[in-house]
Amino acid sequence: MSHQHRLDTGAEFEAVIGLEVHCQLATESKIFCSCPARRVEGKSVSEIAPNLNSCPICAAHPGTLPVLNRKVVEYAIRAGLATHCTIAKNNVFARKNYFYPDLPKGYQISQYDKPICENGFIEISTGSVLRKIPIQRIHMEEDAGKSVHSGSYTTVNLNRAGVPLVEIVSGPDLRSAEEAGAYLRALYAIVTYIGICDGNLQEGNFRCDANVSVMPKGSKVLGTRAEIKNVNSFKFVEKAIEYEIVRQISVIQGGGKIVQETRTYDADQDITISMRSKEEAHDYRYFPDPDLVSVQIDDAWIERVRKSLPELPEQKKTRYVEELGLSVYDAGVLTGSQTLAGFFEQVLELLEKSGIAAKSGAKPVANLLTGEVARRLNEEAIEITQSLLKPEHLSDAVQLLQSEALSSTGAKQLLSIAWKTGEKVSVIVSREGLTQVSDVSTLEPAIDQVIAANPKQVGAFRAAPEENAKLIGFFVGQVMKATGGKANPGMLQELIKTRLLKG
Amino acid sequence: MKISEIHDAFDQKTLSVLQITQQYLAAAQASKHNAFLTICDQRALDQARKADQVLAREGKVPREKLPLFGIPLAIKDLLTIEGVRTTCASKMLENYVPPYTSTAVARLEAAGAITLGKLNMDEFAMGGSNENSAFGPVEHPTHPGYVPGGSSGGSATAVKAKLCFASLGTDTGGSIRLPASYCGVVGMKPTYGMISRFGLVAFASSLDQVGPMTETVEDAARLLEVMAGNDPLDSTTTPTKNFPILSEAMKEPNWSGLRIGIPQEYTSKGGLTPEVDRAIQKSLKWFEAQGAKLVPVSLPHTKYAVSIYYIVAVSEASSNLSRMDGVRFGVRNKDADQAPNLAGFYKKVRSGFGPEVKRRIILGTFALSSGYYDAYYKRACQVRRLVKNDFDQAFTQCDVIAAPVSQSTAFKRGEKLSDPLAMYLNDIFTIPANLAGLPALSVPCGADSRGLSIGLQLMGPQYSDGKLLSVARAFEVAHSADTATAQSGARS
Incomplete structure (x- = not known):
């Protein structure tokens, strides 16, 4: 909330936020080979020695081929059904081509124009407001490896290369950082409930990219968006979005223009920083992966999964x-x-x-x-x-x-x-000695003492019991104090009232 | 000699596995054809000694269990063998030693085959003359100065020159059939999905197939039967586990019920040389004489085949070759390491590809790029479907299609090097079978005036591999005398 006071200056603007969540699926093996995807001898794949959890297939040796892990499809269907999506009958994997040292094949196997799940929603509540947030699509893909930069050189760890992910894309329908947080928490609850994600945020099981733009209130034209990449805590996503909204409003109010770019969140300074602009954007040259056959999902399969949902x-x-x-x-x-x-x-x-x-x-x-x-x-x-x-x-x-x-x-x-x-x-x-005292013979002497010690209050009550009913609370409090808080408060109230009225 | 005859010799102890292995190794080592890139002599000799121990123990060749027992093979250097350098005839993989064995080779070795080494080819299987190898061209086995065809030129030459008993090639647009035709051996591209591509370094994944190159059709059938069938490591393989290919191949075709389709588009146009045309016509007459019916069929989309192929294949290749980025695979010299940034690093590393490979990567990258995808890749895939439909239609009228493999016989080295387009067009008769995923083979059917071999191509519907082989075998048996005369005549 550190930026809240500055947000007020942007009252004539509204924010539009869409979230892309990468959720690591809790399958035992990787998406296209039989390497473990969750744990190796009790340790998570990111904890074991670099590149130990890799094989010729996920390390992309020339000549190797991917074979789809059926469990990944099942988990994606689970995600889709739990978020009210339509499940595609015919599923195609595509290659997303780009060069980066931690991408061993030079392309990522993902889904492109035909995601497995489309057009769903989840419900979120902020305060007492309940809203349906659209889920545009959910698609299956493999994770890349990890580049570890150390000074003048970079090393690559392929332990998590080929770990299965689903990317869950919300509609651009979130209006505030608070709503984005509520959406993430609700989505997190769903994927962990249905058992498709271990939900370990520290290990990046649930990572979020946020697309943020602002526009004049009531406008129908979306503003230029900035994408905040890879934030892995709900609190930081909220803070990053808050910062970004304020930043964009102040840029516009200062007569500037928002550039379409990728930004990263620096938690220490609580700011977002530009990483690269759109001009550096990739042309991913998507095309259907000829190494994989299409995956047909029939109604019977969908129904089996539906019945197994908790x-x-x-x-x-x-x-x-x-x-x-x-x-x-x-x-x-x-x-x-x-x-x-x-x-x-x-x-x-x-x-x-x-x-x-x-x-x-x-x-x-x-x-x-x-x-x-x-x-x-x-x-x-x-x-x-x-x-x-x-x-x-x-x-x-x-x-x-x-x-x-x-x-x-x-x-x-x-x-x-x-x-x-x-x-x-x-x-x-x-x-x-936490037991509550409900014994009349133990409580009465304490009540007697308090009444004797406070004649003024007793007099006031007795003079006008109706007007001074709240004085009963005072006596209850005094007796409680005297009994070390162990007196049964309901019983005490009755006893004091009777005692005072009796005179 | 055929495999069955070698097995008889093993049984009669007139030949040992070690002897035949040593003979081939000696020939391979002495050969000037540049057919081998790696000779794994120690590995082969170990395999041979172990085989002889089995032979001593069993008393005779365990033909049922080990149908390729003691047969010395050589493998196109595009297929991996654990611990054996696999270069793909590229500088990029000059020192690459794979940690795993391809399914095709694993199955051959599990059936008793001996592996002599790895064979030269066009770099990453891109080429039709075997002039694109980073390690020098392969010499034609019978006509020095001529190309053996490509890209499996080493595989064809090694068989013809008897540097190995049989070999494996791969065929993406004719890369088995063309060199088989040029060199006068049998070469088959099976139905797409018949043999696992696991361990076959991908050129164009939706077109690549492994296939046997042999002296006889019968032995091609033996190799194919061993390799064929589902592989859990390749989702594009057939679900069927085994195919009785050998028994089908050995059957005499039912000639009177056989309809042989003659594609009008393959004969009327396409720049056939008269000598090739004559040899094909003569072959067709022979089929007719056996009682087969010759049926003219139409494959109207043939004219688009080469264009489609050179979009689909290069697109897939541009992606398949991305892993040669210098991080783990590819040439990474000091120059690359000193590049100021990642882009500079990639530029240095990827300059290690040969010119033809670079050309195709650039074409493929273009065809897939945003704004051009729909016009090129997507459209090519749509027309590819039409090419397949042509065949489906044709196979309602005939059982087998007969055609030339190539417009001409082998040409001289360097003759077409400056004209890549002419080289591409040379694939016009072989590409359609790859686009449609159909089985197709080349069987020798004669020679030109210089004694250069001519291949007859037979194509069939999906999974008619056994039937194709039976027709080819009958033809081969009847013609073996002719082709032998033609070639030995030229040699002397």
């Missing part, structure tokens, strides 16, 4: 709201990550086994997960499955809450200890 984030969200009575916000947070949603559902299952129906357990579980737990997950940038927290912690905590043996404050304390130690709930509760 419940998607948006379906889950609707179910959480409609069937479990959660707020749209809570449902959104829970379904934003597949692991969090899975965790949530495991807690509900445990509760059901203990006789607490999903409908009555959902709200307290959601409160705990979307508050304290979600905050910590964000802070540490991990998935809940990577934490020490187990579904049992949540189900035990909610049971204690429901039997009023634990206060909501106590529950928060309990989870923050469990987060750090992973200890059992019973162990933590008894050691830390």
